[in-house]
Amino acid sequence: MHDGIHVEQAGLPSATICTDRFIPTARGMAKMWGAEDYPTIFTQHPIENLDRPALRERAEGLATEVAAILTGG
């Protein structure tokens, strides 16, 4: 969250993906940096235990949303 917000504030489009157990922490970090409306994509927790195919499948499921945020859609 911290890095995504800072990249965005530096003028580079960013899209941050966070697992859903961290929603309050992500919102709190955005608020702390004055970016309460910073768009964040939440995905089901956890991802640490996913093997490569499952992780790829998860990423593909989020790709449209990521592209939309990066292009301002």
Add this chain to the structure above:
Amino acid sequence: MTTTSFTDTTTASWDDALSAIEKGYELGWSDGLPVVPPTTARVAEFIGYAGRPPDEELGELPERRRVITVEKAAANAVMAGCLPEYFPVVLAATEAMLDPVFNLVGPSSSMGGAAVLCIVNGPVRDQIGLNSRNNLFGPGNRANGTIGRSIRLILMNACAAIPGLFDRSVIGHPGKYTYCIAEAEGETHWTPLHVDRGFDAGDSTVTVFAGESPRQIRAVGRPEAILYAMADVASSLGTSMSTSGSVGDVSVGIRQGQIVVTFAGNSGLWRDWTKDRVREYLHANIQRSVADLKRGLVLRGDIEPGDEAAMVSLIPEPEDILVVFAGGEESNMASVIPSWGPKVGSTAVTKAIRIP
């Protein structure tokens, strides 16, 4: 009674001691235990004792936009129940944990659930009555209890390490309430920790270490048996050190980290052992086979011929083992405290305590 703000602190008032304690809870200043009301006079007394400006910056936590000042540390030291003469230790520990190599944002936020262990060395130990013997990590000593608690309150109140919000510990451990020990210098022929780390024996210092909980070790009272058991405990799967995901050194597939070890009992038992020899033994024996690391899914891949004999060290270098002689003199008990994370993620820091 009333507190007034120095700069950006909260102002509160109360009618009696009980309502003051309840107000501390209401304002979210507590770690779960009652806090001593941080009256203006008491906070000023602490700052005056240290002889440092209230707005002096001890360091910052840039990721959370927090600058920690002497004044903020004082308010939390008062709330923790410190005496003014403990405050220089709190200040040095705060400066130490805000040193960039400690990387406070990591151990204060991580699911790993570390606490900031404070190890105090030098003359200040006796000057303020810190305990280095019986019940080393246990209750019963004001200096140990309240200095360690000050660090937790500073983390929560000044560094935004609020449980469930920015402190995401899954389990945590009891050391997150208070975690401060001293070394039993003068009762061992070993050089004290702060001398190992480049200070003079006459200096007073505090070393901060992002630590998991202590693992107690009970072994037959012979150095070889104690060290063998200690290496076994420290080599177990399930510590941060034996977790996958190397950070920095990609040639090592695990999170090699630092470790604190404490030795209690009779110093004479160790007369044939120097700290260097202890560190060298432990460094050579705190390890795990590639096969075991694969069984635990720490390393990926099938077990191959040679994996049972191929050993991976869990600690980067012998000097990453912080040896402390402390604990009751009655028995040869010991402890192992694994680091929260890899050495590149958080490194122990020692700072001099400025005694006024």
